[in-house]
Amino acid sequence: MTQQKKVIIIGSGLGGLSCGAILAKNGYDVTVLEQGVQVGGCLQCFSRRGAKFETGMHFIGSAAHGQTLDKLMRYLEIDKTVTLSQLDPQGYDVVALGEKKYAFANGREAFLKQMTEYFPSQHDNLVRYYDLIEEIANASSLHSLKYADSDSPLNMEYQLRSINAVIEEVITDPLLAKVLVGNLPLYAAEKDKTPFATHAFIMDFYNQSAFRVKGGSDSIATALMGTINRYGGEVLTRKKVTRIICDDTHAVGVEVNGKDTLPCDIIISDAHPMRTLELLDTKLIRPAFRKRINHIPQTVGGFSVYLHFKEKTVPYLNYNYYGYQGDTPWDCERYSPESWPKGFLYMHFCPEGDTQYASTGVILSYMQMADVEQWKGTKVGRRGQDYEDFKREKAERLIDVLEEHFPNIRTQIQNYYTSTPLTYLDYTGTEGGSMYGNAKDISLGSACRVPQRTKVPNLYLTGQNINSHGMLGVLVGTIVTCSELLTAKTIYEQIKEANE
Structure with a gap:
């Protein structure tokens, strides 16, 4: 267990709250600062005339017992306070194209059986497609929660090939190729740009199982706040960070609401990277880096x-x-x-x-x-x-x-x-x-990547722009960020222990 170091987290979205929960569990003195009156970012809900609405996190995947998100929820200690309701396993997603509707079933065998009924001549190609989805997902240590020093070269290959190019190579029926990307609004993919790996991770995530959060996604934010509080941390609202204060070598604190100064040892920003850079006036961040971040395309x-x-x-x-x-x-x-x-x-x-x-x-x-x-x-x-x-x-x-x-x-x-x-x-x-922050574009390659580590030695980034959006994507980014302080191996061991 590390000594008590003061960590300030800017923003109370899923990335900020989950980082806070992990670090608080590991002995850090955590304070999460939220500029608004309500915590949660895209986990927030709102009510009008007695009716409740979700704003962003409408459903989640891989949350059945023993699956990836279920393991992460247990590790974050929110599995007992967040109640889930499973979507129809025979058709959790329904895509309407032309005059027909196509249901996506959960699980490998059910998915292949359902799609083969729609497209009998494509059975073997569908098997190839699903094999590739599983192979890419399993090759990622982060998405499979299997510790490895580095990911398989397979993922690098499919980070550089577009969704449509790969699908059209595997699937010979043009209509089926379109049906398989019928859930594009989940990640705002663009033709000839978005990597196939992004599609693979999302399809694997939801094809394993799909759930809605009973009573609203804000219960996830409430549960994560509970974990932070149990381990001595705090989440404060109406605290807008207006400046990240640096000396010649590192960050020393933040300015809140334009007047108050809070010193700290470590800062993690869950804000959009461009918003974070606007808070910094230091020579530690080079103009070339600012320019690159500011030119990353958005979804x-x-x-x-x-x-x-x-x-x-x-x-x-x-x-x-x-x-x-x-x-x-x-x-x-x-x-x-x-x-x-x-x-x-x-x-x-x-x-x-x-x-x-x-x-x-x-x-x-x-x-x-x-x-x-x-x-x-x-x-x-x-x-x-x-x-x-x-x-x-x-x-x-x-x-x-x-x-x-x-x-x-x-x-x-x-x-x-x-x-x-x-x-x-x-x-x-x-x-x-933008709905999902930074876009991924195969033509730009690593220029689209936002590192979790900055040139300010004790300033880190988290949230959907570090890895991907959605609950699993953000939590994977959280692991990446927290690994800078705890090591990835430590976090994987803790996840395993929490699920024994």
Whole structure:
């Protein structure tokens, strides 16, 4: 156990809270600083007129007993306070392309059987595809939680090959190749750019098992706060870090709310890397590094319509539904005012009690920051009537599209609320209102990578931009960051011990 060193963590998203939990468990004196009134980042929920809505973490995977996320939840000591509800194992994801719907079943054999029924001539190719997915996932020590000094060269190869190039090489039916990427909104992949490894990790994660969090994803944030508190740490809200204070050699503390100074030994930032660099005025960070970080492309933003249904009118949907206006899930981020939305993701909130009927749900579609750029710099709730009209027009159009897939759904909606890329920017600080932060582009290679270690010796980064977004992606990034202080081997041994 290390001596008590003071750690300040900037931001209370999943990355910040999970880093805080691990370090507090290992004897560090942890303080998490959150600028808002509510902790959790994309784990946050909000309520309107008695209805509750999730903002980002709508479902998770690999959480069945003994699977990767289950092991991590036990290690973080949140498995007993976070209650999960499994999505339909025979079809946790449903992709609608053309006139047909395709269900994704959990588990290797069920997945292959289901897809072969849709595409009988592709059985052998589907086996090759699934073998490759499993091989890539298992080759990653972080995703498989099997300690290794370095990852297999296999992962490096598929970090440099695009999703569509690999799938089209393995799958000879063009329609099946499109169906297999029907869940693109989960990671905002782009054709010819996003690495196949990203697709492989996400498919493996959810194909093992898929769950929603009963009562809302904010229970994950509450549980992680509980772990931090049990080990002597604290999470403080309304504490905006306005500067990271450095001397000639390292960081010595942070300035909070523009006036108070908090000294510390170590700083971990869960903020977007660009936001973190804005807090630093030191020669330790070279201009070339700032330039590289500032030029990493971002994933597309999102427009969400949060639906409050009339009581007992909408049966609970125990799966996620992906709908497309055209014949492909690709290029939905490239639209004209007339063609928007090209696709959408539709999900229901899982209540704590009875799940016969849904109380709330969400429709999510891509939206570029350029669409709302004219209101950038305005404050929440004070953007003007033209902004409200813009949101209403987009929401009505998105509900019209949903109605084509779920007839009469409009008559079952009591109220709805919206968010745009500006909302993401205001509440999460992601550059350009991006849904998932930094994008991965095979043409840029390592230039897209954000290191967990900075040139300020005691300043580290964590969160979705270190590895990937989503619960597993962020927790993998947490392990990478905390390994700088504890070593990876120590963390793997602790995870193993927590699951014995």
